[in-house]
Amino acid sequence: MFVCILRFMRPVQKKKRSKDSGYRVGGRIWIKGPEGAFLGYGRVVLLEHIRDHGSISAAARSMSMSYRHAWKLVDSMNAQAKAPLVQMSTGGSGGGGAVLTDAGERAIAAFWQVHDDCNAFFEHQTAALEW
Amino acid sequence: MFVCILRFMRPVQKKKRSKDSGYRVGGRIWIKGPEGAFLGYGRVVLLEHIRDHGSISAAARSMSMSYRHAWKLVDSMNAQAKAPLVQMSTGGSGGGGAVLTDAGERAIAAFWQVHDDCNAFFEHQTAALEW
Numbered sequence: 001m002f003v004c005i006l007r008f009m010r011p012v013q014k015k016k017r018s019k020d021s022g023y024r025v026g027g028r029i030w031i032k033g034p035e036g037a038f039l040g041y042g043r044v045v046l047l048e049h050i051r052d053h054g055s056i057s058a059a060a061r062s063m064s065m066s067y068r069h070a071w072k073l074v075d076s077m078n079a080q081a082k083a084p085l086v087q088m089s090t091g092g093s094g095g096g097g098a099v100l101t102d103a104g105e106r107a108i109a110a111f112w113q114v115h116d117d118c119n120a121f122f123e124h125q126t127a128a129l130e131w
Numbered sequence: 132m133f134v135c136i137l138r139f140m141r142p143v144q145k146k147k148r149s150k151d152s153g154y155r156v157g158g159r160i161w162i163k164g165p166e167g168a169f170l171g172y173g174r175v176v177l178l179e180h181i182r183d184h185g186s187i188s189a190a191a192r193s194m195s196m197s198y199r200h201a202w203k204l205v206d207s208m209n210a211q212a213k214a215p216l217v218q219m220s221t222g223g224s225g226g227g228g229a230v231l232t233d234a235g236e237r238a239i240a241a242f243w244q245v246h247d248d249c250n251a252f253f254e255h256q257t258a259a260l261e262w
Contacts, residue, residue: 023169025245027160029253031260034153110262114156121252122160129162131241 025125029118031111033080043073044111050074050086051100059098074098081107156256160249162242164211174204175242181205181217182231190229205229212238 030040037043049059060070078084085104090096100108161171168174180190191201209215216235221227231239 022165024163025160025249026163027158027249029156029158031262032155032157038154107262110260114256114260117256118156118158118249118252121249125245125248129241129245131162131238 021129021131023126023129023131025122025129027118027122029115031114035076035080038077038080039107039111041115043077044108046070046073047077047085047100047104047108050098051104054097054099056086056088056096056098077107152260152262154257154260154262156253156260158249158253160246162245166207166211169208169211170238170242172246174208175239177201177204178208178216178231178235178239181229182235185228185230187217187219187227187229208238 028041031038033039046059046063046065049062050056053059053062056070056074057067060067063070074086074088078086081103083103084101085107087099087101088096089098159172162169164170177190177194177196180193181187184190184193187201187205188198191198194201205217205219209217212234214234215232216238218230218232219227220229
């Protein structure tokens with residue numbers, strides 16, 4: 001897929017028409033789910049921090065995000081995913097922990113793939129800008 | 132360019148893997164200029180309303196936007212464009228008017244071209260979603 005884009009981009013990139021003009025195409029992308037927002041930049045970074053920190057509260061703290069907001073985002077993602085992205089456990093001597101599931105890993109990978117492909121396309125659009 | 136994308140998209144669209152799953156790739160796009168924000172959805176719609184209404188104040192009113200904000204956006208676009216997108220005239224019996232220039236028409240066309248191409252690419256990404 002990505003190789004296809006690069007092959008598709010090559011002829012236009014050679015011209016370098018708009019790259020030097022200071023005009024650039026940019027954008028923000030997301031993946032919507034059955035109930036609306038599903039995966040975006042912030043949500044995916046939160047998933048990565050949960051994987052790294054082992055709990056929603058520690059992940060939220062590391063991102064200067066309220067626990068309540070982080071919990072709501074995880075709840076929204078879990079509700080819309082085919083299988084939960086984050087597995088939560090309550091209680092125990094160390095308090096409740098959270099583990100990123102295989103589905104969570106796949107969601108992160110899928111989002112970054114789309115993110116990278118779209119940014120490559122924006123670069124291509126910048127090179128092709130007729131302005 | 133657009134035809135190339137459609138040809139590029141066809142094989143993946145046939146599969147219709149993720150279209151039925153409820154997951155969709157979406158995004159918001161813009162064109163940055165030498166000083167930052169240059170053309171985005173709201174700015175381009177403002178240009179179109181100026182063309183239709185013949186003045187910044189009437190265009191702003193029709194979009195429930197303050198004149199001050201509309202004027203700032205036009206000023207930002209004019210300052211970054213190679214040639215002014217909007218020509219303003221002051222005074223006269225009917226007050227100050229504003230006319231969209233040829234450069235303004237080209238800017239509008241360039242933005243919608245990028246907008247449509249990117250949305251076509253988002254559709255392609257939706258069809259190719261591996262999730």
